[in-house]
Amino acid sequence: MERQRILALLEGLQEKRLSVEEVLDRLKYLPFEDLGFAKVDHHRHIRRGFPEVVFGEGKSAGQIVSIVKSLSRSRSPVLVTRVSEALYRAVRKECKNALYHSAARAIVSTPTGWRSPNHRGIVVLAAGTSDVPVAEEAALTAELMGHRVERIYDVGVAGLHRLLAHRETIQAARVLVVAAGMEGALPSVVAGLVDAPVIALPTSVGYGAGAGGIAALLAMLNSCAGGVLVVNIDNGFGAGCAAAMINARSRPSDISRKMAPGRSANRKKGR
DSSP states (O other), rough: OHHHHHHHHHHHHHTTSHHHHHHHHTTOOOOOOEOOEEOOOHHHHHHHHOOOOOOOOOHHHHHHHHHHHHHHHHTEEEEEEEEEEEHHHHHTTOOTTEEETTTTTEEEEOHHHHHHHEEEEEEEESSSSGGGHHHHHHHHHHHTTTTTEEEESOOGGGGHHHTHHHHHHHTTTTTTEOOOOOOHHHHHHHHOSSHHHHEEEOOOOOOOOGGHHHHHHHHTTSSSSSEEEEOOOOOOOHHHHHHHHHHHHOOOOGGOOOOOOOOOHHHTTTO
């Protein structure tokens, strides 16, 4: 059935009854590949700009292997999040291109010869070392979506001088992901220093009253700083994906020009 539908689309293109844009638009919504236990969406990269990502937690090694093999046929990078190293070793036996990123707890499989584009503009920060796994999930996601990521870790509000030591890098960013647990204050502080969107990423790190990240989530939702967007607790993938999409649409002309103190726009133009 799908072969017939694709042939009909190609015939419509050949006969100029359909435009290239119309064919692409219809291809976006072709059905998935049914593996029985999972329905793999091979056209998500057409609709969304990045292939389907596999949430590994709760899946068996056999299930992940089948999904990775299916997605790999599209010659695109494959990302599997929230997996242990032991599960990776089982996957690696069947998927030779698979690599394990221990800090992000993720498996990545890229086709031979694949090279990621290198768009600058994303900075990922983590308040503490315990927040790094979630921050790394965000950074790795953005990198696989074609962006260069600068990482700044262990710069929480308990020692603001550590954050301010990276002020130039932070202020040059087009979009920032800020991961924090405990009281979740870091995104508000960062947002007060920059003119770019800040994606607040609450983590489940913290003592009892932190309630597994609820305290950080509520603090970020109640931020008094403008331009703070909040994703769910420990959702590094969601934060990295959003950052990549924002950065992909950014252009130098969209970013406010950073001018030296005391220098006005008129003076810069020679007036």
